[in-house]
Amino acid sequence: xxxxxxxxxxxxxxxxxxxxxxxxxxxxxxxxxxxxxxxxxxxxxxxxxxxxxxxxxxxxxxxxxxxxxxxxxxxxxxxxxxxxxxxxxxxxxxxxxxxxxxxxxxxxxxxxxxxxxxxxxxxxxxxxxxxxxxxxxxxxxxxxxxxxxxx
Amino acid sequence: xxxxxxxxxxxxxxxxxxxxxxxxxxxxxxxxxxxxxxxxxxxxxxxxxxxxxxxxxxxxxxxxxxxxxxxxxxxxxxxxxxxxxxxxxxxxxxxxxxxxxxxxxxxxxxxxxxxxxxxxxxxxxxxxxxxxxxxxxxxxxxxxxxxxxxxxxxxxxxxxxxxxxxxxxxxxxxxxxxxxxxxxxxxxxxxxxxxxxxxxxxxxxxxxxxxxxxxxxxxxxxxxxxxx
Numbered sequence: 001x002x003x004x005x006x007x008x009x010x011x012x013x014x015x016x017x018x019x020x021x022x023x024x025x026x027x028x029x030x031x032x033x034x035x036x037x038x039x040x041x042x043x044x045x046x047x048x049x050x051x052x053x054x055x056x057x058x059x060x061x062x063x064x065x066x067x068x069x070x071x072x073x074x075x076x077x078x079x080x081x082x083x084x085x086x087x088x089x090x091x092x093x094x095x096x097x098x099x100x101x102x103x104x105x106x107x108x109x110x111x112x113x114x115x116x117x118x119x120x121x122x123x124x125x126x127x128x129x130x131x132x133x134x135x136x137x138x139x140x141x142x143x144x145x146x147x148x149x150x151x
Numbered sequence: 152x153x154x155x156x157x158x159x160x161x162x163x164x165x166x167x168x169x170x171x172x173x174x175x176x177x178x179x180x181x182x183x184x185x186x187x188x189x190x191x192x193x194x195x196x197x198x199x200x201x202x203x204x205x206x207x208x209x210x211x212x213x214x215x216x217x218x219x220x221x222x223x224x225x226x227x228x229x230x231x232x233x234x235x236x237x238x239x240x241x242x243x244x245x246x247x248x249x250x251x252x253x254x255x256x257x258x259x260x261x262x263x264x265x266x267x268x269x270x271x272x273x274x275x276x277x278x279x280x281x282x283x284x285x286x287x288x289x290x291x292x293x294x295x296x297x298x299x300x301x302x303x304x305x306x307x308x309x310x311x312x313x314x315x316x317x318x319x320x321x322x323x324x325x326x327x328x329x330x331x332x333x334x335x336x337x338x339x340x341x342x343x344x345x346x347x348x349x350x351x352x353x354x355x356x357x358x359x360x361x362x363x364x365x366x367x368x369x370x371x372x373x374x375x376x377x378x379x
């Protein structure tokens with residue numbers, strides 16, 4: 001349960017970070033709090049869009065999906081089910097892959113680091129780790145052993 | 152493993168709600184902020200070095216018999232219309248033929264929050280010999296950046312399109328080194344009676360409003376050949 005709670009909190013933070021970057025990208029926010037200005041360089045680069053859509057918007061939608069799945073997974077009727085952890089692991093796994101690709105672009109193509117993008121990469125990485133831990137915790141063998149030990 | 156009840160989740164939902172509310176409030180506060188308008192300050196004290204050797208951006212031959220001074224604001228729609236519709240004809244028929252020397256001066260109006268930033272971006276492009284190219288891109292793209300909270304990214308895109316050395320451009324923009332020069336240009340315009348943009352100083356007289364290229368040609372002809 002605590003893993004799903006962790007995923008929910010991190011997903012909410014991810015939504016806020018992505019929304020911040022998205023609002024900047026569409027011009028609703030004037031400047032990014034980003035130190036040396038790497039965020040503006042990254043956000044104004046052609047790679048800030050993927051398949052014609054702002055990368056930050058993928059973040060907002062992806063984190064929103066993770067939040068919904070984790071909140072559903074917290075409901076008493078879903079507590080013992082494995083699917084929420086599997087789905088979170090799958091979604092965040094895709095997110096980690098996408099973040100790695102974006103980080104590669106920042107380091108070797110754009111040659112600028114956006115700190116908020118790094119924050120997002122850390123968040124999605126942490127969510128992925130939590131999902132793996134949750135799955136491990138619910139491994140059938142382990143669940144069976146715990147069941148045997150119960151009086 | 153004991154099942155969690157809905158009531159047991161209440162503190163967690165409360166924490167989640169507080170984070171969400173705080174985050175949304177922060178984003179709303181940032182979105183309601185002034186944007187990047189403050190990027191280039193208007194309240195600078197003009198130093199002699201701001202104007203030393205600089206009297207505007209010039210296009211055309213030094214030997215041209217007539218000089219036209221344009222006072223303009225990159226965010227002014229009439230200036231945009233003039234720059235994109237009339238100016239190509241003027242460049243071809245009057246400037247390229249050696250009949251007119253064109254001098255562009257910044258006159259950023261206070262109601263246009265990105266006007267000084269745009270003027271500064273053009274000044275930074277001028278450092279790399281691309282003022283007029285930047286001038287054209289900024290005007291051509293006015294609709295894309297004028298209503299954004301931040302216009303700096305759009306100007307940087309133009310700098311990239313023009314092949315400017317981006318490190319130098321960024322350094323120039325960060326330094327605000329042309330803020331005084333832009334303000335000096337604005338004050339000079341005020342001194343000679345410019346009240347709106349675009350305004351043109353032709354033959355010692357101010358003409359306010361976007362002039363048609365034919366009207367500019369007519370005025371230039373009347374000055375170059377007063378007897379006609």
